Amino acid sequence: MSLVAGFPGSGSASLIVSEGLSKVYGEHHALRDLTLEVRRGEVFGLLGPNGSGKTTTIRLWLGLMRPTRGKATVFGFDCWRGGLEVRRLVSYLPGELRMPGSLTGLGVLRFLSGLRGGEGLDRAEAIAERVMKLDLGRKVRKYSTGMKQKLALAQAFADPVDVLILDEPTSALDPSARHDVLNLVREARDVGQTVVFSGHVLSEVEAVCDRVAILRRGRLVHVEDMHARRHLRMVMARFDGEPPAPPEELELTLRRMHGPAFLWEHRGELAPLLRWLADVPTADLAIGTEDLHALYDQYHGPDADDDEEDPAR
Amino acid sequence: MKAFWTLVAKNLHDARWSLFLTSSLLGFLGWLLVHVASLQETKIRQALAGSGKGFRWMQGMGLDADPPSVEIMMAFWNHPFIILLAAMFALGRGAGAVGAEIERGTLDMVMSRPVSRSTYLAAHALTTALGLLAIAASLAVGAYAATFYNVLKSPPSLGLLMEPALNLAALAWPMYGYTLWFSSMDIVRWRALTAGSALTLAGFIARVIAMIPVFKDSWWRPWAERASLFTLYDPVGAVAGRGHCERDMAILLALGAGFVALAFLVFAHRDLPANS
Numbered sequence: 001m002s003l004v005a006g007f008p009g010s011g012s013a014s015l016i017v018s019e020g021l022s023k024v025y026g027e028h029h030a031l032r033d034l035t036l037e038v039r040r041g042e043v044f045g046l047l048g049p050n051g052s053g054k055t056t057t058i059r060l061w062l063g064l065m066r067p068t069r070g071k072a073t074v075f076g077f078d079c080w081r082g083g084l085e086v087r088r089l090v091s092y093l094p095g096e097l098r099m100p101g102s103l104t105g106l107g108v109l110r111f112l113s114g115l116r117g118g119e120g121l122d123r124a125e126a127i128a129e130r131v132m133k134l135d136l137g138r139k140v141r142k143y144s145t146g147m148k149q150k151l152a153l154a155q156a157f158a159d160p161v162d163v164l165i166l167d168e169p170t171s172a173l174d175p176s177a178r179h180d181v182l183n184l185v186r187e188a189r190d191v192g193q194t195v196v197f198s199g200h201v202l203s204e205v206e207a208v209c210d211r212v213a214i215l216r217r218g219r220l221v222h223v224e225d226m227h228a229r230r231h232l233r234m235v236m237a238r239f240d241g242e243p244p245a246p247p248e249e250l251e252l253t254l255r256r257m258h259g260p261a262f263l264w265e266h267r268g269e270l271a272p273l274l275r276w277l278a279d280v281p282t283a284d285l286a287i288g289t290e291d292l293h294a295l296y297d298q299y300h301g302p303d304a305d306d307d308e309e310d311p312a313r
Numbered sequence: 314m315k316a317f318w319t320l321v322a323k324n325l326h327d328a329r330w331s332l333f334l335t336s337s338l339l340g341f342l343g344w345l346l347v348h349v350a351s352l353q354e355t356k357i358r359q360a361l362a363g364s365g366k367g368f369r370w371m372q373g374m375g376l377d378a379d380p381p382s383v384e385i386m387m388a389f390w391n392h393p394f395i396i397l398l399a400a401m402f403a404l405g406r407g408a409g410a411v412g413a414e415i416e417r418g419t420l421d422m423v424m425s426r427p428v429s430r431s432t433y434l435a436a437h438a439l440t441t442a443l444g445l446l447a448i449a450a451s452l453a454v455g456a457y458a459a460t461f462y463n464v465l466k467s468p469p470s471l472g473l474l475m476e477p478a479l480n481l482a483a484l485a486w487p488m489y490g491y492t493l494w495f496s497s498m499d500i501v502r503w504r505a506l507t508a509g510s511a512l513t514l515a516g517f518i519a520r521v522i523a524m525i526p527v528f529k530d531s532w533w534r535p536w537a538e539r540a541s542l543f544t545l546y547d548p549v550g551a552v553a554g555r556g557h558c559e560r561d562m563a564i565l566l567a568l569g570a571g572f573v574a575l576a577f578l579v580f581a582h583r584d585l586p587a588n589s
């Protein structure tokens with residue numbers, strides 16, 4: 001599948017590199033100092049509410065917009081100056097999809113693959129008909145929004161590229177089609193493609209992503225390793241009397257404390273933790289996991305800090 | 314090159330109805346004006362032989378005493394309907410190139426593929442040039458076909474009719490060029506279309522004012538004439554061998570190419586925002 005052997009960044013583990021990437025429109029900072037790397041072969045999630053800078057980031061990576069400051073490279077190609085080379089190696093599914101209604105489904109696939117030198121048409125037809133169950137003989141104007149999205153997804157997954165950038169790929173899909181798309185994302189990763197998955201449905205991002213970046217008002221506020229997160233336990237304990245200090249080797253990180261009650265993050269072995277808890281005066285104990293929603297809410301929930309405001313936002 | 318021809322094919326597909334309607338109407342007008350010329354040829358010759366109001370009007374159209382039939386036909390090709398049809402096609406194509414595609418959201422679909430911005434605009438410009446040639450040819454063919462069904466003193470050849478038809482296509486080319494330029498820097502269709510239409514209308518008005526006899530000796534008259542593209546469209550001169558048809562067409566084509574080059578420059582350096 002790899003098309004990039006011999007290209008400038010083909011030997012590097014980081015495939016997309018952003019260094020201080022910023023985009024400013026007059027007084028409005030759409031993206032501020034984004035420094036980030038997407039590694040080869042991973043599914044990388046971009047999270048954030050509308051206006052947080054996800055689509056701006058993607059458009060800068062594709063060379064559709066010129067950065068105000070900083071730079072981004074894909075396979076070592078500068079995204080603005082080498083946008084054509086970047087787009088040769090990347091397939092993009094736009095978030096707000098519009099298609100020429102006068103063409104049939106097959107006509108759209110032919111057109112899109114024609115723009116890539118005619119590559120991937122057979123596979124796109126196969127995905128559209130067999131996986132997405134589309135009637136390619138119908139005019140696109142008679143397709144529902146979800147059907148149009150399926151058609152574009154079929155083309156995106158069929159393109160012989162190393163990187164897929166999917167901007168809200170499941171937003172208009174029914175639950176079974178969402179399931180199919182997540183499977184296609186996993187298949188893409190299995191054959192070595194790198195996928196950037198921007199979305200709002202946290203359960204989907206959690207299900208497929210290896211790492212997740214959370215954006216807020218154009219700033220990168222957090223990057224989470226989802227494999228590490230899947231080993232994360234939340235330990236809530238209340239103690240009788242003086243609360244004990246946990247030993248360092250237990251790898252407990254204090255999240256919150258309220259009187260004698262503690263909430264810790266725990267990523268280590270469970271047995272030593274349980275032994276320690278048995279030795280100290282524990283009055284109450286709960287151990288659970290934490291989904292991505294809780295992490296997201298730290299930055300975008302109702303209790304999130306709002307102290308980063310500045311007049312040039 | 315595959316991407317370029319894919320875009321040309323798609324553009325022709327998109328333009329098919331406007332191209333069909335414009336060509337059909339111009340073909341029909343070409344026929345109709347031959348029919349009118351056939352019916353009026355005797356009267357026109359009588360008017361040209363006299364010295365009244367009708368004579369002055371005919372002279373204004375570029376006709377001399379006892380002109381060949383084709384010159385009488387060509388006087389009708391100055392009719393605003395003919396110019397309007399070619400202008401509408403050109404302005405519509407120019408305004409639809411970038412601003413309208415951003416507005417509709419369809420530009421993302423193309424520009425996120427491995428297509429350079431120059432390839433995108435070159436395919437658009439080629440499609441428009443082919444379209445303008447097609448509508449010019451339909452005007453000439455419509456008029457030529459009519460010569461078999463209408464009596465004219467000296468029916469013209471198709472080759473002779475093609476010269477003023479190409480002059481019309483050349484006139485529309487800079488209109489496309491400046492509207493494309495406006496469209497290349499915008500995100501909506503209406504602004505480019507309004508600006509292009511206003512510029513075209515201003516040129517037409519400048520030409521009309523320059524032709525009003527009362528302003529014949531005004532100091533600004535030559536400037537108004539030179540400022541108008543329409544001065545370079547002279548169908549009677551094209552068939553009569555008078556005037557500077559080749560030079561005028563070269564100026565029109567060069568002007569159009571200049572505006573298209575400006576559009577390339579603007580489009581290559583601008584941001585392509587999402588349509589939302």
